[in-house]
Amino acid sequence: MNEKQIITIHDVAKENRFSDLFIRTCLSHGIKSLYSRPVFGRVDEPVGTFVMGYGETNEDQRFDAPYLDFAADAVGALLQRRSDAGTILITVVCCR
Numbered sequence: 001m002n003e004k005q006i007i008t009i010h011d012v013a014k015e016n017r018f019s020d021l022f023i024r025t026c027l028s029h030g031i032k033s034l035y036s037r038p039v040f041g042r043v044d045e046p047v048g049t050f051v052m053g054y055g056e057t058n059e060d061q062r063f064d065a066p067y068l069d070f071a072a073d074a075v076g077a078l079l080q081r082r083s084d085a086g087t088i089l090i091t092v093v094c095c096r
Helices: 020-028 065-084
Strands: 008-009 032-039 046-054
Touching: 032 065, 046 065
Parallel strands: none
Antiparallel strands: 008 032, 032 046
């Protein structure tokens, strides 16, 4: 996987690209599918990852992509501003 790759998992239970621990953790938290994409700072360098987990499997390839892209871009702007200020921001949100 490269640093600009969008990752979609349509059915976590059938996934084989990631560790068993990652899969078990997702499933134990009710995450059955997910969409992940890098967030970028102003120089087009990755500054974080935006991940949206879903409580149901999702065979639909779109994963609400326009909304997720907007959210990831907003997170990228926030992370860039924090980086410019010399502060580190790590946020983990788990929704079910």
